[in-house]
Amino acid sequence: MALIEFVLVSVALLGIGIYGLAVKRNAIRMLFAVEIIINAANLNLVAFSRYVDDSGGQTLALFSIAIAAAEVAVGLALVVVAYRMYKDVDIANFRSLRG
Amino acid sequence: MNATPLVILGVLGVAGVILPVLDVARRERFTQAYAAVALGALFISIGYVGYQFVSGMVQPGAIFSTDVLADDAFGGLFAIAMLIVAVFSVTGSISYMRDQKYPAVYYSLILLSAIGMVLVAYSTDLVMLFVAWELMSIPTYVLAGFMKRNPISNEAALKYFLFGAMSSAIIVYGISMVYGLTGTTNISEVIVALTTLDASMMPLAILAIGLFVAGFGFKMGLVPFHMWLPDTYEGAPQPITALLAAATKKAGFAATIRIVVMGMAALHLDWTLALGIIAVMTMTIGNVAAIMQKNLSRMLAYSSIGHAGYILIGLAVAPHSAAGLQGSLYHVLNHAVMKGAAFIAISGVVVALAVTHLDKIRGLGRRMPITALGLTVSLLALAGVPPLNGFWSKLMLFGAALESGSFVWWGPWLAIAAVLNSALSLAYYGWIMRKMYFEGEDAKRVKEPKSVIAVMIFSLLFMVGLGVYPDPVIQFVEMATPTFLLP
Numbered sequence: 001m002a003l004i005e006f007v008l009v010s011v012a013l014l015g016i017g018i019y020g021l022a023v024k025r026n027a028i029r030m031l032f033a034v035e036i037i038i039n040a041a042n043l044n045l046v047a048f049s050r051y052v053d054d055s056g057g058q059t060l061a062l063f064s065i066a067i068a069a070a071e072v073a074v075g076l077a078l079v080v081v082a083y084r085m086y087k088d089v090d091i092a093n094f095r096s097l098r099g
Numbered sequence: 100m101n102a103t104p105l106v107i108l109g110v111l112g113v114a115g116v117i118l119p120v121l122d123v124a125r126r127e128r129f130t131q132a133y134a135a136v137a138l139g140a141l142f143i144s145i146g147y148v149g150y151q152f153v154s155g156m157v158q159p160g161a162i163f164s165t166d167v168l169a170d171d172a173f174g175g176l177f178a179i180a181m182l183i184v185a186v187f188s189v190t191g192s193i194s195y196m197r198d199q200k201y202p203a204v205y206y207s208l209i210l211l212s213a214i215g216m217v218l219v220a221y222s223t224d225l226v227m228l229f230v231a232w233e234l235m236s237i238p239t240y241v242l243a244g245f246m247k248r249n250p251i252s253n254e255a256a257l258k259y260f261l262f263g264a265m266s267s268a269i270i271v272y273g274i275s276m277v278y279g280l281t282g283t284t285n286i287s288e289v290i291v292a293l294t295t296l297d298a299s300m301m302p303l304a305i306l307a308i309g310l311f312v313a314g315f316g317f318k319m320g321l322v323p324f325h326m327w328l329p330d331t332y333e334g335a336p337q338p339i340t341a342l343l344a345a346a347t348k349k350a351g352f353a354a355t356i357r358i359v360v361m362g363m364a365a366l367h368l369d370w371t372l373a374l375g376i377i378a379v380m381t382m383t384i385g386n387v388a389a390i391m392q393k394n395l396s397r398m399l400a401y402s403s404i405g406h407a408g409y410i411l412i413g414l415a416v417a418p419h420s421a422a423g424l425q426g427s428l429y430h431v432l433n434h435a436v437m438k439g440a441a442f443i444a445i446s447g448v449v450v451a452l453a454v455t456h457l458d459k460i461r462g463l464g465r466r467m468p469i470t471a472l473g474l475t476v477s478l479l480a481l482a483g484v485p486p487l488n489g490f491w492s493k494l495m496l497f498g499a500a501l502e503s504g505s506f507v508w509w510g511p512w513l514a515i516a517a518v519l520n521s522a523l524s525l526a527y528y529g530w531i532m533r534k535m536y537f538e539g540e541d542a543k544r545v546k547e548p549k550s551v552i553a554v555m556i557f558s559l560l561f562m563v564g565l566g567v568y569p570d571p572v573i574q575f576v577e578m579a580t581p582t583f584l585l586p
Binding site: 034 | 236256261279
């Protein structure tokens with residue numbers, strides 16, 4: 001497969017992720033959208049790494065997968081605490097801070 | 100040749116890992132002991148960076164290195180600013196955390212986040228930068244929501260997390276594009292490769308730099324990426340707000356100077372006007388919105404957006420005036436102390452009186468005289484009133500903007516906008532002072548938290564002392580400022 005096919009898939013994933021962040025107001029869906037963007041970047045990194053024949057990109061992809069897992073663990077913990085308090089995960093309803 | 104960041108990593112990392120273990124092993128009732136361990140580690144780190152400077156073993160602002168970390172004065176300046184804020188945050192937390200659960204985990208997370216900030220400031224490789232960026236961010240998401248029974252703290256943390264995760268996803272996408280264009284992740288090699296980039300690839304390079312600006316801009320609170328910032332700063336525990344406003348924001352500037360300013364110069368772009376427009380929008384929106392606030396934390400959050408705009412002036416005029424980056428670095432150091440002190444003062448008010456609303460702090464000058472004095476002086480320094488340190492860094496920044504007027508027509512207008520904004524900011528700072536000193540005549544004195552008094556005394560000495568006699572800091576900043584040469 002040519003490099004451009006990987007890049008096109010990656011750009012499509014980036015578009016889906018940005019759409020999700022811009023339109024959805026459910027905290028879990030927004031978390032998904034962030035994960036999709038990170039995976040689009042990982043796909044890019046691995047494809048480019050193969051293309052330029054350098055292992056640095058794959059190293060960064062591995063780091064980024066591990067860090068994304070840590071980030072999601074923290075994010076889901078926050079969402080669970082919010083759900084206990086509000087019985088809802090819709091961030092449009094979190095309105096105690098404004099001004 | 101990169102001993103300093105590794106020593107800081109070792110000292111803070113060991114203390115940060117030991118604290119929760121100690122908690123499990125000993126169940127210490129005397130929670131100040133944990134803060135003492137954290138403070139000890141932070142003081143050793145500051146001492147080590149300071150010793151490197153005093154002994155002259157540090158290379159002046161180098162920016163580039165073939166290694167993943169550069170041991171240069173530029174990183175050292177940011178490291179000192181961030182570690183001072185971490186000390187403020189830990190000290191201010193001693194009284195704040197007295198009756199809270201899990202103090203060991205709390206202090207350990209502050210230390211781990213401090214490691215991340217310091218490594219961001221020193222990193223010269225995009226992989227290192229990304230890992231350090233996440234090491235800085237993830238503990239602060241937890242810290243912002245540390246009061247987990249409090250809905251406001253949780254809401255602040257959730258908003259901060261969603262925007263922070265988005266910003267790091269955007270940064271990693273930007274890194275992937277830069278890697279695809281240049282085939283390397285070392286910043287100096289990236290910039291060399293960008294100078295010889297094929298013209299057809301230019302739009303992609305510009306897009307990648309734009310992604311970096313957006314990603315770092317979320318942490319720096321630049322307009323239009325600032326919408327999470329007031330909510331988070333208001334809802335998070337105030338000592339953590341001090342850490343966010345005064346330290347993680349500076350890490351964004353360190354990364355921006357290392358990548359964006361140098362990278363855009365390599366692309367031969369006329370990017371200065373774009374940064375100038377963002378700077379004016381950021382300071383104007385920050386200061387105008389601050390006037391309308393009724394909550395002390397929220398007002399200072401908007402003022403913190405305004406100050407990101409002032410620092411950005413220096414980045415915008417960097418190619419046209421030598422004083423540009425110098426002023427930015429000087430204001431980074433000063434803003435860290437001023438804003439850190441202001442938020443720690445608010446944390447003292449919250450501990451003693453449990454209020455942050457502007458109408459409830461009437462007579463604070465009589466109720467908590469030392470805290471009120473510290474808050475007043477830091478507000479005056481933030482506004483840039485002459486004998487204080489904030490005046491000198493603002494003077495340097497505005498002077499750089501005027502000086503760039505001989506190269507770009509909008510330079511003087513940048514200075515005019517910044518001076519008008521400073522005057523505007525004095526209006527709402529003055530409103531706080533009026534509430535504290537000229538209202539509530541019958542207020543009685545209450546007991547002030549000792550840890551907050553310690554922070555106030557240190558920052559008063561810093562702001563007044565280095566305002567009256569700024570020469571040593573200016574020399575330090577001159578040494579740390581990178582020269583505007585491509586590798």
